[in-house]
Amino acid sequence: MKDHELFRRDVADWLAENLTGEFAGLRGLGGPGREHEAFDLRLAWERHLAASGWTCVGWPREFGGRGLSLAEQVIFHEEYAASGAPARVGHLGEQLLGPTLIAHGTPEQRQRFLPKIVAVEELWCQGYSEPGAGSDLAAVSTSARLEGDQWVVTGQKIWTSLAHVADWCFVLARTEPGSRRHSGLSYLLVPLRQDGVTVRPIRQLTGTSEFNEVFFDGARTPASMVVGEPGDGWRVAMATLGFERGVSTLGQQIGFRRELEGVIEQARRTSTIDDPVLRTELTRAWIGLRVLRAHALRTLGEDAGPEVAVSKLLWAQWHRRLGELAMRARGPRSLVHDGEPDEWQRLFLFSRADTIYGGSDEIERNIIAERVLGLPKEARA
Ligand SMILES: Cc1cc2nc3c(=O)[nH]c(=O)nc-3n(C[C@H](O)[C@H](O)[C@H](O)COP(=O)(O)OP(=O)(O)OC[C@H]3O[C@@H](n4cnc5c(N)ncnc54)[C@H](O)[C@@H]3O)c2cc1C
Numbered sequence: 001m002k003d004h005e006l007f008r009r010d011v012a013d014w015l016a017e018n019l020t021g022e023f024a025g026l027r028g029l030g031g032p033g034r035e036h037e038a039f040d041l042r043l044a045w046e047r048h049l050a051a052s053g054w055t056c057v058g059w060p061r062e063f064g065g066r067g068l069s070l071a072e073q074v075i076f077h078e079e080y081a082a083s084g085a086p087a088r089v090g091h092l093g094e095q096l097l098g099p100t101l102i103a104h105g106t107p108e109q110r111q112r113f114l115p116k117i118v119a120v121e122e123l124w125c126q127g128y129s130e131p132g133a134g135s136d137l138a139a140v141s142t143s144a145r146l147e148g149d150q151w152v153v154t155g156q157k158i159w160t161s162l163a164h165v166a167d168w169c170f171v172l173a174r175t176e177p178g179s180r181r182h183s184g185l186s187y188l189l190v191p192l193r194q195d196g197v198t199v200r201p202i203r204q205l206t207g208t209s210e211f212n213e214v215f216f217d218g219a220r221t222p223a224s225m226v227v228g229e230p231g232d233g234w235r236v237a238m239a240t241l242g243f244e245r246g247v248s249t250l251g252q253q254i255g256f257r258r259e260l261e262g263v264i265e266q267a268r269r270t271s272t273i274d275d276p277v278l279r280t281e282l283t284r285a286w287i288g289l290r291v292l293r294a295h296a297l298r299t300l301g302e303d304a305g306p307e308v309a310v311s312k313l314l315w316a317q318w319h320r321r322l323g324e325l326a327m328r329a330r331g332p333r334s335l336v337h338d339g340e341p342d343e344w345q346r347l348f349l350f351s352r353a354d355t356i357y358g359g360s361d362e363i364e365r366n367i368i369a370e371r372v373l374g375l376p377k378e379a380r381a
Contacts, residue, residue: 008075015083018048030087031255033350035162035210042086046120056094056118058247063102063110064118070247070301077251084258091248092162093117093124097170099243100187104228104236113168113189125166127157127190127214128237134159135363137172138181138234142216144173144188149223151175151188153196153216159357163199163212166192171216172237175230185233187240189225196220205349207340244358249296249311253289256315259322259347260285266344267329278328285325288318306372309364316354316361323351 019027023045029037049055058073059065068076088094098117101110116122133139142155153173163169169190176184192199196219201209228236264282267273292314299307326344327334337345355361369375 004071004075007072008079011076011079012083014052014054015079015085018052019083019085023048026086027084028086028258030089032087032353033204033206033208033210033346034087035089036208038086039089039165042089043120045086046089050119055090055120056098059098059102059114059118063098063114073247074250074300077248078254081251081254081258089162089165090117090120090123092126092166093122095248096126096240096243097124100170100227100236100240103239106224108224109189109227122167123162123165125160125163125169125192125214126240127160127163127169127171129159130156131158135360137237138185140172140174140185142171142173143177144171144175144186145177146175146223150220151190151223151225153188153190153219153221155216157214157216159202159211160199160214161211163192163214164201164209168192169214170227170240172233175226175233179231182234184231185237186230187227187233187236188221189227190216190219190221194219205352206346208346247300249315250293250300252315253293253296256292256319256322257289259326260289263322263326263329263344266326270329270331270333272329272331278325281321281325282329285318285322288314288321292318306368309359309367312359313361313364313368319354320351323348 022041026038026041026045030039030042046055053066054076056064057066057068057076058070059067061067094117098114101113105113113122117124127142128137128140130140130142132141142153142157144151144153146152151173153171155173157169157171160169169192171188171190172185173188174184175186179185190197192214196217198215198217200213200215202211202213203209204211227233260282263285264273267278267282272278292311295311295314299311327348330344334345334348341349359367366378370377
């Protein structure tokens, strides 16, 4: 316990000493709906973190990580969020692809990619969703065929977060012609900066563009860039999703707490704080945050499954309600802007997406219905 307190102080001290100079202005920047904020400086900050060994902190040391225990990782993420340090830019490589390669990659793939994720020299994006395959991911139709010693990839992905800044994409593609559903898919690593790839930003409600359409038109990647066996991509893709909600959710909750404090501050300024209904709901939000934290601590380190589905439902709905509270706290001013939404309007608008990405509410409820309650599976066409 004492060691943990010392470790907490070390992390807090390092952050306080380093979030200074050019990095001081990064406090509170970035994150969902605000990925455009100070991107280049956030990248420089993340490389600075890497130089002191503060990226990939939960990875084993043999793969370039810091080998922190689960408790230490929680402490790191909590202190990171509490310091106001900016949202990370390399999280898709660090939290999704890296752990997938550690579990399922070849030694050559690990050697080629992990050091560059640790050093934040290469950024990744996730190419799963397509116009005809979202919740029903097994409907993927992007295809890839082997031509000599290369895969040739053709098809379209959509909602690909950060593809416009990424160097590589992990792509779920159909590699066995005529295969259906979960079989015949492969998990390919595809470089994005090549002629056969077009990335087209999608403008969101918030006015910003942090996800994209990605078109593969004969894009190429070496035959060795398949993770797991060809045709076994579904299993690997599910493993990646299992890594999606790790210990960083406890850091996310510290960010939520700061947002709630900000909403209360807004309510004070506009005097909406005098509204007894709003006061009740702000108090409920505070209690909800305690429930989120208790649930996250109780299920820490558990594999993907019903507990994770409960977590996703709880935080997504909590955060969406917070967006609505932000609008109410600001009163009539929340209804207008001068061409660009402000911080609170953006919170409201972006939080509408929380109940969609990473598993929509309906899909999470289906998981609980089928796996916990044993209800009959849904009929499928
Ligand atoms: C901000 C954001 C970032 C994203 N980033 C990425 C990314 O980086 N990479 C990537 O691959 N994807 C990404 N996505 C896509 C995301 O994974 C999909 O939006 C999600 O899986 C839902 O798929 P869909 O949009 O096709 O909706 P659909 O699957 O078409 O669903 C539409 C509606 O129908 C409901 N529905 C669907 N099936 C069922 C069912 N069986 N039972 C009950 N209701 C059902 C859904 O809950 C939803 O309300 C992102 C999405 C958002 C919003």
